[in-house]
Amino acid sequence: MVLQYTEAIATIASINFDNLVNFYTKLLGEKPANFIPNVYAEFHLTGLRLGIFQPKKAHEFEFETSAKSRISLCLEVSKLENAIAHLTSLGYAPPGEISIASHGREIYAYDPDGNRLILHQAIIRSH
Numbered sequence: 191m192v193l194q195y196t197e198a199i200a201t202i203a204s205i206n207f208d209n210l211v212n213f214y215t216k217l218l219g220e221k222p223a224n225f226i227p228n229v230y231a232e233f234h235l236t237g238l239r240l241g242i243f244q245p246k247k248a249h250e251f252e253f254e255t256s257a258k259s260r261i262s263l264c265l266e267v268s269k270l271e272n273a274i275a276h277l278t279s280l281g282y283a284p285p286g287e288i289s290i291a292s293h294g295r296e297i298y299a300y301d302p303d304g305n306r307l308i309l310h311q312a313i314i315r316s317h
């Protein structure tokens with residue numbers, strides 16, 4: 191048996207829903223495609239739907255901390271320095287330095303809830 195699915199959606203739970211939706215609206219330069227106040231916001235990115243939801247009161251304890259999360263939202267950018275400047279202008283400057291990976295240059299940053307963002311610029315190789 192195979193899991194039958196139609197799309198993949200990455201979601202972020204936030205007790206600070208309005209603040210996080212505002213951050214992603216400014217970061218991505220677009221309003222949510224779907225929005226239910228205090229419940230759900232969904233951004234349609236190239237190749238991904240990103241949802242932000244307010245957990246129900248009975249489940250808030252599961253989402254109170256995102257420390258040491260193993261999942262990151264990686265955004266491929268064309269100019270890493272411009273992306274860093276934009277994030278910095280929003281008040282969320284990356285705390286570290288640009289690192290060189292085998293597949294490109296990247297830097298870790300964090301959204302207002304502490305979720306890890308990886309801004310990545312691919313190295314273009316000619317064959």
